Amino acid sequence: MRRDLEKKVRRIDKATDDLRVREKDSDSLKLEENVFDVPTLKNLYNLSRKGIIEAMGGSISTGKEANVFHADGSERELAIKIYRINTSTFKAMEAYITKDPRFVNIRPKKRDIVFAWTRKEFQNLKRARSAGIRAPEPIITEKNILIMEFMGENEVPFPLLKNVALDKEEGQRIYHIIVEYMRLLNTEAKLVHADLSEYNILIDPKDLSPVFIDMGQSVTLEHPNAREFLHRDVLNILRYFSRFGIKESPEELLSKIKAK
Ligand SMILES: Nc1ncnc2c1ncn2[C@@H]1O[C@H](COP(=O)(O)OP(=O)(O)OP(=O)(O)O)[C@@H](O)[C@H]1O
Ligand SMILES: [Mg+2]
Known part of the structure; x- marks a missing residue:
């Protein structure tokens, strides 16, 4: 057991290190402690291994359902939206999802609803852009993480x-x-x-x-x-x-x- 735990901690340390999370101020650090639970950290780490995220930046927004961060991608700036699994508006999310014909087969488990919600935002942004609307280009989703084009410049949204x-x-x-x-x-x-x-x-x-x-x-x-x-x-x-x-x-x- 102990060995397992040690391995786990080492893995998290390494993931954090690999992500080179910039420690801008204590506020954003505190926030990151809350958002980056172990599975999310693991998913962020996978995205950095794939070369999609090069470095995590500061917090842009802390909303009711999600937190948005700035990040550097390999070619351009990124916005990373991380939905919280324990969102306070989960009940509303569930109603939206279960009535949407595109998501009728979703198992109604909390995390699955949040993952479906994340994929739904990706698809909606894509459809909006295809119709000629200016919206951030969605790049990839991974569980409760949506990576998209950063609408702004030099870390300023x-x-x-x-x-x-x-x-x-x-x-x-x-x-x-x-x-x-x-x-x-x-x-x-x-x-x-x-x-x-x-x-x-x-x-x-x-x-x-x-x-x-x-x-x-x-x-x-x-x-x-x-x-x-x-x-x-x-x-x-x-x-x-x-x-x-x-x-x-x-x-x-x-x-x-x-x-x-
Ligand atoms: N692609 C993006 N590029 C730059 N900034 C962004 C991007 N997406 C979101 N933001 C910033 O993050 C904020 C929150 O994003 P969004 O509205 O998508 O999340 P939210 O969960 O609805 O937040 P809230 O609960 O506060 O409404 C936005 O108001 C905007 O300032
Ligand atoms: Mg909003």
């Missing part, structure tokens, strides 16, 4: 829409692109984002172009709650953009973005 100061003209320009993305998501990708708001849209400061993120909860049009989710997305977007003089009604916006 693009700001959230809610944190960008815009004048009326800029706000309206961004609104029209978002409407076009919502239309493409519906008519081409046949998806509803289901958590679309100023919190899940990044803005590229170079050209003020919007980037959709956070698509774990996105559902196909067949999902029983798809209409309700779409309606909620529409209300969120109209609420936010009313400050830039957008006065469309929910029905007007819906008619622009819905599949005929």
Whole structure:
């Protein structure tokens, strides 16, 4: 037993070392202690052995369901989203997954639901991009880890829409692109984002172009709650953009973005 334990500890030490986890400040260290449980650490280590991750960077975000980290890849910067197995919103996740026709055969065990959720976000991002929407390119998933293109530069992520100061003209320009993305998501990708708001849209400061993120909860049009989710997305977007003089009604916006 003791030998086993020693071996295990050595393996973890080595994995940590190989990942060259940068110890930026005590806060991110504490966070990493929480997120990097042994299986996650092992999976990160496997991803580094495959050459996908070259070095783990600092924490970008600590959310309700997942933590997002910066990392260096072999050619470009990466964002690493690690879903927590013991997420507080697990019950909601389960309802989303079990009603999604693409995931009917998933065994309803907690970790399996979280792994399916991770794969679902990968697929949703891919479908959104194929439809012409700007979203991070998903690269690979491994259990509860999603690796994707880092939307930002030099370890600095693009700001959230809610944190960008815009004048009326800029706000309206961004609104029209978002409407076009919502239309493409519906008519081409046949998806509803289901958590679309100023919190899940990044803005590229170079050209003020919007980037959709956070698509774990996105559902196909067949999902029983798809209409309700779409309606909620529409209300969120109209609420936010009313400050830039957008006065469309929910029905007007819906008619622009819905599949005929
Ligand atoms: N590909 C990416 N590139 C750069 N930053 C990213 C990327 N993906 C996510 N982020 C950053 O991490 C944050 C959290 O990501 P995301 O919204 O996908 O996770 P979340 O679990 O929904 O978080 P929350 O529970 O807070 O909503 C984003 O607000 C964004 O700042
Ligand atoms: Mg989010």
